[in-house]
Amino acid sequence: MAYSDKVMDHYDNPRNVGKMDDTDDSVGTGMVGAPACGDVMRLQIKVNAAGIIEDAKFKTYGCGSAIASSSLLTEWVKGRTLDEAASIKNTEIAEELALPPVKIHCSVLAEDAIKAAVKDFRTKHAADQQSAVAVGE
Amino acid sequence: MKLPIYFDYAATTPVDPRVAQKMSECLLAEGNFGNPASRSHKYGWEAEEAVELARRQVADLINADPREIVWTSGATESDNLAIKGVAHFYKNKGKHLITSRIEHKAVLDTCRHLEREGFEVTYLEPGSDGIVTPEQVAEAIREDTVLVSIMHVNNEIGVINDIAAIGEVCRAKKVFFHVDAAQSAGKIDIDLEAMKVDLMSFSAHKMYGPKGVGALYVRRKPRIRLEAQMHGGGHERGMRSGTLATHQLVGMGEACRIVKAEMHDEQIRIGALRERLWQGLQDIEEVHVNGSFDKRVPGWLNVSFNYVEGESLIMSLSDLAVSSGSACTSASLEPSYVLRALGLNDEMAHSSLRFSVGRFTSEDDVDYALAKIHLAVDKLRELSPLWDMYKDGVDLTKIEWAAH
Numbered sequence: 001m002a003y004s005d006k007v008m009d010h011y012d013n014p015r016n017v018g019k020m021d022d023t024d025d026s027v028g029t030g031m032v033g034a035p036a037c038g039d040v041m042r043l044q045i046k047v048n049a050a051g052i053i054e055d056a057k058f059k060t061y062g063c064g065s066a067i068a069s070s071s072l073l074t075e076w077v078k079g080r081t082l083d084e085a086a087s088i089k090n091t092e093i094a095e096e097l098a099l100p101p102v103k104i105h106c107s108v109l110a111e112d113a114i115k116a117a118v119k120d121f122r123t124k125h126a127a128d129q130q131s132a133v134a135v136g137e
Numbered sequence: 138m139k140l141p142i143y144f145d146y147a148a149t150t151p152v153d154p155r156v157a158q159k160m161s162e163c164l165l166a167e168g169n170f171g172n173p174a175s176r177s178h179k180y181g182w183e184a185e186e187a188v189e190l191a192r193r194q195v196a197d198l199i200n201a202d203p204r205e206i207v208w209t210s211g212a213t214e215s216d217n218l219a220i221k222g223v224a225h226f227y228k229n230k231g232k233h234l235i236t237s238r239i240e241h242k243a244v245l246d247t248c249r250h251l252e253r254e255g256f257e258v259t260y261l262e263p264g265s266d267g268i269v270t271p272e273q274v275a276e277a278i279r280e281d282t283v284l285v286s287i288m289h290v291n292n293e294i295g296v297i298n299d300i301a302a303i304g305e306v307c308r309a310k311k312v313f314f315h316v317d318a319a320q321s322a323g324k325i326d327i328d329l330e331a332m333k334v335d336l337m338s339f340s341a342h343k344m345y346g347p348k349g350v351g352a353l354y355v356r357r358k359p360r361i362r363l364e365a366q367m368h369g370g371g372h373e374r375g376m377r378s379g380t381l382a383t384h385q386l387v388g389m390g391e392a393c394r395i396v397k398a399e400m401h402d403e404q405i406r407i408g409a410l411r412e413r414l415w416q417g418l419q420d421i422e423e424v425h426v427n428g429s430f431d432k433r434v435p436g437w438l439n440v441s442f443n444y445v446e447g448e449s450l451i452m453s454l455s456d457l458a459v460s461s462g463s464a465c466t467s468a469s470l471e472p473s474y475v476l477r478a479l480g481l482n483d484e485m486a487h488s489s490l491r492f493s494v495g496r497f498t499s500e501d502d503v504d505y506a507l508a509k510i511h512l513a514v515d516k517l518r519e520l521s522p523l524w525d526m527y528k529d530g531v532d533l534t535k536i537e538w539a540a541h
Contacts, residue, residue, distance in 0.1 A: 003452075011452060017520055034538030035523060036483035038446055038472070042522035059522040063448040067520060 003064055004098035010068035015075050018057040020044040028121025032112040039066040039106065043113040045077060045085070047121055053077050053085055058113075065103035069093050069110035077114060086118040141458045142502045146343075146495030147292060147320065147437060148460060152388065153345040153496070159391040160347060163187060163384035173381045174372065184383045191390025195339070195352050198393040199318075200328045202357060207373045208386055211351035212319035213243040214366075215338030216286075218353055218377065219315045220247045222363030223284045223336070224256055227313075231281030237261040237269045238478040240288050241317055248286075261287075265480045267296035267428035275306045284313045289321035293475040293491060294428030295437030297325065304333030313361055319343055319351075323396035324404060324434045329354060335361045341385070345496060346392030350385035353377075403496065408435030410494045410503050417507035421514055423527075427476055427489060437493045439476075441485040444524040445517045450490060453513030457506050460491045484523075484533075 039062030056074035093107040175181025307314035315336040323344035337354040369378030423443035447461035472486035
């Protein structure tokens, strides 16, 4: 498989590899994929009080394109709002990395991962808001 | 050290310089370029002589009669000729064939083709060690079975089937027995005087001969007949027409002569290299050998590195020429059907690498590979969420993954 220079760069020097405490309220975690399919991505975002993503970490089990897609995504989401991050399209990732057609599913997985992380963060905070209301009563 | 280092002798081997020399003598105007079928002049006679010497060299390797050797373009053609040739010739006797799930595609696809023509095929499941037993074959044989086709050594895992015992079963039940020996010839002893095998396929390029040439052994006593697949000038006693490629056949003959003379010493050396590789991997956690460890050809190791995906592993090992059972390295996006048939789950199939060492592999090559493998596995496990979970004691089989 001949990869683009950008894929090779992210593969050789993956950005933002790591793990955050997923019980931390400011952290949203998205884990997508399945080992049986050959790729699993875990993407985590840390969101500040203003609703801006200030940090992102990933770990990915998968082929070079899957690793590059998730590495690139962590760079892109930093500094963005949750809505902006959730609106990133797989086609943008595939285009940036010049993924070959058989590897498009890796960019789809990355899009799913950020959507799942944003959803996880929002779910956590929906619960917070409800309990805050409950305390107020 | 020439990079990437070649660890894919199971895929093909470089031509031995002694073989290349012999071949080069059969090409130019001043060399032995004649058509072996030309009966009317010296050019033809000399070419025929060279081809017949090569035929004897192939026969000698497997303790057969030279008249039992039919030249082909390689093991794929040999498999096609053997299986279709028997099925078509004996179709009035029966239309049932037996093979295994982990045969080479040259056998499986040929069987599929026959199924479309109305033949029935039983596909035996190997054990988790990759071995098909004589008992399985005996149970599967029916009244209308005409042919059993079982490989000697599997091309992905290097595991050896007991074809002598399977041959006894087939002969006792009067069923023809074909063996794909592309991966065993030149690595382990084959004695067709002793083994009850009726047809056997060979390939030159797996034993330091050229690509594009192979042979089919066709037993004379008891006689077996084939319907030709290639029609034309009636070469090879009508079984395979086409002008004999003198340089290719001479190359295969010389390759057989060399392995016959050197096989035993060579396999000891190669086995030691494989052992060095395996011992060097022992300090990596969660490394598993695929297929039987004991019943395998000396030079091969098919291993799975759990929690690491095979294609990314290969990317990290760009200095090593290895192959993977991972889906991502295949056009189909399906993991290896051989590893799946052994009962490996998809993850382990995705994480597999096949190392095969050979004539030109050195200890330094193996040590270099070991250093690279350690770096790559460490790096990718550091990147792997599955490794994190394994280390945290999470049972990955209990998680409901969203398959995509």
